[in-house]
Amino acid sequence: MVSEQPVLVLRDVSIAYDSPAGPVQAVSHVNLELMPNTIVGLIGESGSGKSTLATGIMRLLRGGAHLTHGEILIKGQNVYDMDAKTLRKFRWEAMSMVFQSAMTVLNPVMTVEQQMVDVFLAHRPGMSKAEALQKSYALLDLVRIARKHGKSYPHELSGGMKQRIVIAIALALDPALVIMDEPTTALDVVVQRSILEQIQDLQQERHFAVLFISHDFSLVAELASRVAIMYAGRFVEVTESGGLTVSDQDHHPYTQGLMRAIPRLTHEDVVIEGIPGHPPDLVTLPTGCAYHPRCPYAVPLCTVERPEPRDWQGRLIACHRFDPQKAGEFSHVS
Numbered sequence: 001m002v003s004e005q006p007v008l009v010l011r012d013v014s015i016a017y018d019s020p021a022g023p024v025q026a027v028s029h030v031n032l033e034l035m036p037n038t039i040v041g042l043i044g045e046s047g048s049g050k051s052t053l054a055t056g057i058m059r060l061l062r063g064g065a066h067l068t069h070g071e072i073l074i075k076g077q078n079v080y081d082m083d084a085k086t087l088r089k090f091r092w093e094a095m096s097m098v099f100q101s102a103m104t105v106l107n108p109v110m111t112v113e114q115q116m117v118d119v120f121l122a123h124r125p126g127m128s129k130a131e132a133l134q135k136s137y138a139l140l141d142l143v144r145i146a147r148k149h150g151k152s153y154p155h156e157l158s159g160g161m162k163q164r165i166v167i168a169i170a171l172a173l174d175p176a177l178v179i180m181d182e183p184t185t186a187l188d189v190v191v192q193r194s195i196l197e198q199i200q201d202l203q204q205e206r207h208f209a210v211l212f213i214s215h216d217f218s219l220v221a222e223l224a225s226r227v228a229i230m231y232a233g234r235f236v237e238v239t240e241s242g243g244l245t246v247s248d249q250d251h252h253p254y255t256q257g258l259m260r261a262i263p264r265l266t267h268e269d270v271v272i273e274g275i276p277g278h279p280p281d282l283v284t285l286p287t288g289c290a291y292h293p294r295c296p297y298a299v300p301l302c303t304v305e306r307p308e309p310r311d312w313q314g315r316l317i318a319c320h321r322f323d324p325q326k327a328g329e330f331s332h333v334s
């Protein structure tokens with residue numbers, strides 16, 4: 001059997017923004033492998049570095065951000081070593097991205113089908129316009145949008161339809177990896193659900209890999225087979241999503257906090273428990289574990305020494321509580 005190559009490898013990746021106050025460490029030393037035909041989730045509160053990492057993978061960093069450490073490989077090729085031509089080919093054909101807001105992607109003065117046709121013509125120089133149009137219709141079919149809407153302008157369509165079209169365009173050239181950055185956050189719950197189901201169906205049909213970014217734990221746990229949990233630019237846990245339950249204490253304290261932050265239906269009431277406090281300023285991070293000021297389990301060790309991610313029953317967890325050498329410190333909690 002041929003061993004499968006990961007679609008995406010993040011090797012000790014750090015990304016910082018230049019700012020007058022000093023570098024903003026938006027992503028710090030993250031590691032991840034994404035295999036073909038899998039969905040991996042990336043969760044964290046707003047400001048934890050998710051979008052920075054996503055744009056970093058696409059080599060679309062903006063606002064003074066740059067890769068300061070590590071490597072990003074797509075299908076074995078280093079994204080930051082590619083010349084402009086290879087990179088252009090890689091975007092759309094090997095990797096594509098769906099952003100939160102369809103508004104930022106769709107051109108308001110072009111019809112849907114014009115925009116789709118353009119993607120094909122830009123990447124398939126030999127293709128005729130007629131063929132590109134046929135392929136565009138096939139894409140509309142794929143996301144179950146009536147072909148007549150190809151003649152529409154974005155403003156004539158609902159938010160859900162626009163987001164489906166953006167997803168269709170991302171899939172146009174059959175990329176191996178699709179990064180979805182909060183693709184449904186701007187939509188209402190019913191539309192969110194139908195789009196998620198569609199992403200799932202499409203993924204099973206076309207076998208691309210997805211890095212699915214969200215701040216909604218329940219969404220990600222449902223969709224993804226593995227989940228990376230990000231806090232202040234670091235992965236504090238990488239875990240299988242099967243069996244993630246609120247009662248499970250065997251997770252990073254931040255993961256537990258996020259799980260409890262899910263709106264839960266208990267009898268007739270919806271209970272929402274948030275995590276007290278807020279994420280830290282990335283210029284002046286807390287010493288030790290960045291989560292310690294909010295952590296119900298923090299002990300003095302956590303304020304001085306940053307825990308490294310380590311294997312804990314198949315999960316990667318960066319927490320002293322899960323370090324056999326350090327766990328003794330916690331004997332008086334839990």
Ligand SMILES: Nc1ncnc2c1ncn2[C@@H]1O[C@H](COP(=O)(O)OP(=O)(O)O)[C@@H](O)[C@H]1O
Pocket residue numbers: 017018019024026044045046047048049050051052053062063064282
């Ligand atoms: N243009 C910028 N200049 C400086 N810092 C930025 C800029 N954009 C984002 N950041 C910093 O990077 C952090 C991570 O942002 P982002 O990647 O958008 O997080 P997320 O997607 O998880 O909400 C933010 O908390 C912010 O401090």
Ligand SMILES: [Mg+2]
Pocket residue numbers: 050051052181
């Ligand atoms: Mg974001």
